[in-house]
Amino acid sequence: MNLDFSDDQKYLKEEARKFFEKENALGSARTTLENKLHTDENLWKKIVDLGWTGITIPESYDGLGLGHLELCVLAEEMGRTLAPIPFSSSVYLFTEAINKFASEDIKQDILPKLVSGEVIGTLAVTEELNAPSSENITTEVKNDKVSGVKIAVPDAKVATHSIIVTKSAKGVDLRLIDHSSNGISITHTNSIDESRGHFSLAIDNVSSKLIGEEGNGWECYERLIDQAAVLFSFEQLGGAQASMEMALSYAKERYAFGRQIGSFQAIKHKLADMYISITLAKSNSYYAAWALSTESSDLSVASATARVSSTKAFQFCSKENIQTHGGNGFTWEYDCHLFYRRSKLLSVNLGSLSNWKNRLVTGLEKSNVS
Amino acid sequence: MDFNDTKEQAQFRKKCRDWLEANASLKAEKSSKSDFNNNDYLQTAKDWQKKKFDAGWAMLHWPKEYGGIAASPIERIIWNSEEAKFDVPRGIYDIGLGMCGPVMMQYATEAQKERYLPVMAEGKEIWCQLFSEPSAGSDVAGLRTKAEQQGDKWIINGQKVWTSGAHYSDYGILVVRHDPNLPKHKGMTFFFVDMKSPGIDIKPIKQITGGSSFNEVYFNDVEIPDSQRLGAIGDGWKVAITTLMNERLAVGDANGADVNEAFKWAKGQDDMGDKLIENMAVRESIADWYCEANGLKNTKLRTMSALSKGDTPGPEASITKIVSANKLQAIGNFGMDSMDMAGMLQTEDSNVHDFQSAWLGAPGLRIAGGTDEILRNIIAERVLGLPEDQRVDKGVPYKDIPSGK
Ligand SMILES: Cc1cc2nc3c(=O)[nH]c(=O)nc-3n(C[C@H](O)[C@H](O)[C@H](O)COP(=O)(O)OP(=O)(O)OC[C@H]3O[C@@H](n4cnc5c(N)ncnc54)[C@H](O)[C@@H]3O)c2cc1C
Numbered sequence: 001m002n003l004d005f006s007d008d009q010k011y012l013k014e015e016a017r018k019f020f021e022k023e024n025a026l027g028s029a030r031t032t033l034e035n036k037l038h039t040d041e042n043l044w045k046k047i048v049d050l051g052w053t054g055i056t057i058p059e060s061y062d063g064l065g066l067g068h069l070e071l072c073v074l075a076e077e078m079g080r081t082l083a084p085i086p087f088s089s090s091v092y093l094f095t096e097a098i099n100k101f102a103s104e105d106i107k108q109d110i111l112p113k114l115v116s117g118e119v120i121g122t123l124a125v126t127e128e129l130n131a132p133s134s135e136n137i138t139t140e141v142k143n144d145k146v147s148g149v150k151i152a153v154p155d156a157k158v159a160t161h162s163i164i165v166t167k168s169a170k171g172v173d174l175r176l177i178d179h180s181s182n183g184i185s186i187t188h189t190n191s192i193d194e195s196r197g198h199f200s201l202a203i204d205n206v207s208s209k210l211i212g213e214e215g216n217g218w219e220c221y222e223r224l225i226d227q228a229a230v231l232f233s234f235e236q237l238g239g240a241q242a243s244m245e246m247a248l249s250y251a252k253e254r255y256a257f258g259r260q261i262g263s264f265q266a267i268k269h270k271l272a273d274m275y276i277s278i279t280l281a282k283s284n285s286y287y288a289a290w291a292l293s294t295e296s297s298d299l300s301v302a303s304a305t306a307r308v309s310s311t312k313a314f315q316f317c318s319k320e321n322i323q324t325h326g327g328n329g330f331t332w333e334y335d336c337h338l339f340y341r342r343s344k345l346l347s348v349n350l351g352s353l354s355n356w357k358n359r360l361v362t363g364l365e366k367s368n369v370s
Numbered sequence: 371m372d373f374n375d376t377k378e379q380a381q382f383r384k385k386c387r388d389w390l391e392a393n394a395s396l397k398a399e400k401s402s403k404s405d406f407n408n409n410d411y412l413q414t415a416k417d418w419q420k421k422k423f424d425a426g427w428a429m430l431h432w433p434k435e436y437g438g439i440a441a442s443p444i445e446r447i448i449w450n451s452e453e454a455k456f457d458v459p460r461g462i463y464d465i466g467l468g469m470c471g472p473v474m475m476q477y478a479t480e481a482q483k484e485r486y487l488p489v490m491a492e493g494k495e496i497w498c499q500l501f502s503e504p505s506a507g508s509d510v511a512g513l514r515t516k517a518e519q520q521g522d523k524w525i526i527n528g529q530k531v532w533t534s535g536a537h538y539s540d541y542g543i544l545v546v547r548h549d550p551n552l553p554k555h556k557g558m559t560f561f562f563v564d565m566k567s568p569g570i571d572i573k574p575i576k577q578i579t580g581g582s583s584f585n586e587v588y589f590n591d592v593e594i595p596d597s598q599r600l601g602a603i604g605d606g607w608k609v610a611i612t613t614l615m616n617e618r619l620a621v622g623d624a625n626g627a628d629v630n631e632a633f634k635w636a637k638g639q640d641d642m643g644d645k646l647i648e649n650m651a652v653r654e655s656i657a658d659w660y661c662e663a664n665g666l667k668n669t670k671l672r673t674m675s676a677l678s679k680g681d682t683p684g685p686e687a688s689i690t691k692i693v694s695a696n697k698l699q700a701i702g703n704f705g706m707d708s709m710d711m712a713g714m715l716q717t718e719d720s721n722v723h724d725f726q727s728a729w730l731g732a733p734g735l736r737i738a739g740g741t742d743e744i745l746r747n748i749i750a751e752r753v754l755g756l757p758e759d760q761r762v763d764k765g766v767p768y769k770d771i772p773s774g775k
Contacts, residue, residue, distance in 0.1 A: 001372075001373060001374070001375060001379070001444075001671065001674050001675055001678050002371055002372055002373075002675045002678065002679070003371060003373070003668065003671040003672050003674075003675045004371065004672065004675045004676070004679075005371070006371075069371065248754055248755075248756070251756060252755075252756065252757070259757075259760060260756075260757050262750075262756040262757055263756070263757040263758070263759060263760060265743075265747070265759065267756075268746065268747060268750035268751070268756050269743070269746045269747075269750065271750055271754055271756065272745075272746035272747075272749040272750045272754070273746070275689070275749055275753060275754060276689045276692065276693060276749070279665070279669060279686045279689050280661060280662060280665030280666075280669070280689070280693070281665070282686075283664075283665050283666075283667075283668035283669040283671070283672055283686070284661060284664055284665050284668055286371070286668060286672060287664070287668040287671070289371065290371040290372075290373070293371065304657075305660060305661050305664050308657055308658075308661050309661045309665055312661075354650075354654065356657075357653060357654050357657035357658070358650070358653055358654075358657070360657045360660060360661075361633075361647070361653040361656050361657055361660075364633060364656075364660065365637075365647070
């Protein structure tokens with residue numbers, strides 16, 4: 001019985017924590033947000049040099065050939081410092097899609113470039129002010145040419161490629177496009193979390209390559225987000241823990257009515273509730289990490305369980321961290337709002353909390369647990 | 371990460387399993403209900419304990435001389451998880467073996483340990499915990515029951531309350547006030563007491579469930595030999611705290627209707643023409659309970675992982691009772707709601723019964739062994755290191771502390 005990371009994985013986590021601290025990733029998240037820089041390219045370069053963009057890419061494609069558990073520990077540390085980089089878009093979603101579903105030709109072309117940093121990818125799904133589904137996608141592919149408009153695509157500016165979820169003759173396709181192709185215009189849209197840029201993609205008759213099979217795009221997308229949800233849940237867990245730690249140290253330092261605010265029971269119980277939500281999220285994320293790394297048949301339920309628990313934990317801890325900080329918590333100067341913003345981004349990026357709850361129960365129905 | 375037993379663990383599990391299969395039957399859809407006020411059931415529980423004891427399973431982590439097999443923490447967990455799959459009586463020895471045993475182990479004389487511990491493990495003598503008083507529950511150090519020393523014995527006068535199982539217990543652990551002039555935490559002393567002693571009067575208390583598992587226990591000039599004192603005079607609080615620490619381990623998961631029962635029910639139950647499981651509000655609740663139930667299960671696995679590597683587990687298990695007792699209450703509430711007005715009726719239907727007993731029993735679980743609020747204080751102070759509450763009763767002689775009802 002061992003529901004824990006190995007010593008090597010813990011060492012990697014420790015190294016990652018030191019790295020993000022040394023690089024002042026949190027400070028960079030603020031700079032990126034305030035100046036609408038969309039991403040910290042310098043930090044990203046260092047991450048590429050560390051080989052982290054190739055963690056799960058097999059050695060035959062120049063990657064490190066490690067497993068998803070290594071990715072989980074990195075995700076938690078990135079979440080902790082709100083690192084302003086396209087890691088989730090490029091690694092959890094784009095790389096995984098190529099690795100899992102693309103043809104050998106595409107893999108040989110793209111995977112080594114993801115390792116070297118030459119290629120950065122993102123996934124473009126959303127089109128309207130509602131949750132995407134296999135029914136409401138209007139971006140279309142005809143004779144390998146894609147046309148349509150995608151909105152709220154994270155990291156699209158720094159990305160060199162996208163995978164576009166499109167409608168096709170056979171249903172839904174995943175389509176790879178190169179951002180240097182003719183017919184693409186990428187426009188920045190202001191968003192709630194400017195520490196990661198969000199863009200709309202106007203795509204007009206742009207050449208594309210099929211990822212997966214024709215018509216099975218939605219199925220691939222679902223499998224992709226089952227996996228990615230585990231990694232997102234680790235980022236959320238990291239963010240939740242950082243929010244709780246901020247609240248905790250403020251509760252010990254700040255005085256009111258002649259005593260530390262952390263001696264008031266309303267504040268103590270708030271922090272105890274944060275601890276409870278984090279403990280549940282952490283334990284469920286660990287289990288989901290195991291399910292992901294072993295491609296367990298209950299991955300779908302396990303990832304939804306982790307996802308729901310971590311979304312709740314990060315949302316709760318980030319909002320109550322503001323509350324614990326009182327007036328200071330509402331100022332731009334304090335970092336509380338950076339976590340609040342990121343908690344929102346991470347909770348909608350793969351679909352909302354209520355969607356995931358529904359997905360969890362659907363998973364239970366399918367697996368026929370009774 | 372992996373979920374497999376090591377070779378030794380697998381062998382041990384098989385040993386547990388083989389013995390259990392030979393001596394008990396697996397849990398069926400509807401397992402026997404525990405009712406310790408029913409004499410037959412009490413006897414069944416005692417018989418099962420004796421059977422386990424004879425085979426070495428009763429208190430397997432205890433040293434051999436007191437009836438255990440000196441099992442490691444991980445082996446104990448393996449045994450518990452296997453035993454939980456069988457339809458056997460559980461619960462009646464939780465207080466005695468979970469709290470009274472360890473305190474005896476730590477503070478009793480060698481001769482006392484030899485006399486009491488094996489018999490306790492065997493299940494022949496049942497023990498209870500006499501801590502709470504009408505004016506001292508969460509604040510158990512506020513207790514008033516008086517102890518006066520007379521030569522080599524003590525005379526006890528006062529009242530305990532909410533004492534689980536006092537009516538079928540043979541012994542109890544007792545904390546009392548020997549000096550009201552001292553500050554409250556200093557003036558207490560700890561004993562164990564024969565429940566058949568003259569002057570002890572036990573009155574059952576009717577609970578909101580309609581049943582009576584706890585009691586008022588009156589002490590009128592009850593004599594306790596000084597040899598039954600545990601710890602020094604004035605060390606009562608220290609000894610009590612050791613016991614309460616064990617209580618927190620013993621009082622864990624709230625038993626009863628859980629997410630699987632709720633899910634199964636929702637799949638079968640009609641909801642104005644649809645199945646109840648199609649109702650989005652219900653789906654949301656089921657998802658929440660599933661996350662809580664599995665969060666606790668996986669937290670346990672993390673604790674086991676630490677033990678299995680020989681590490682000390684972190685404080686994560688401290689969330690168990692708050693989460694599970696509240697979940698139990700919510701699930702009971704859901705089940706009854708789902709039957710509309712019929713959910714009110716006390717019928718023979720076992721589904722109705724399970725949800726109702728969850729709903730009626732959970733409030734007690736949120737109080738017993740540390741209320742939700744006290745447990746949050748403990749997480750905040752001991753786990754997160756927040757400052758203690760400011761108190762008005764520290765350092766003040768006990769008799770000068772304000773007390774209300
Ligand atoms: C089913 C059951 C079995 C029990 N079995 C036993 C037993 O075998 N032996 C035994 O000795 N006792 C037993 N008890 C008693 C139990 O330990 C106490 O009821 C419990 O500790 C609460 O104490 P109280 O009832 O005095 O409530 P109080 O302490 O008066 O609490 C009332 C309310 O005030 C809150 N409160 C009190 N202090 C604080 C604080 N510092 N901060 C925030 N909120 C606070 C509480 O959370 C609660 O909501 C049992 C109780 C139950 C329900």
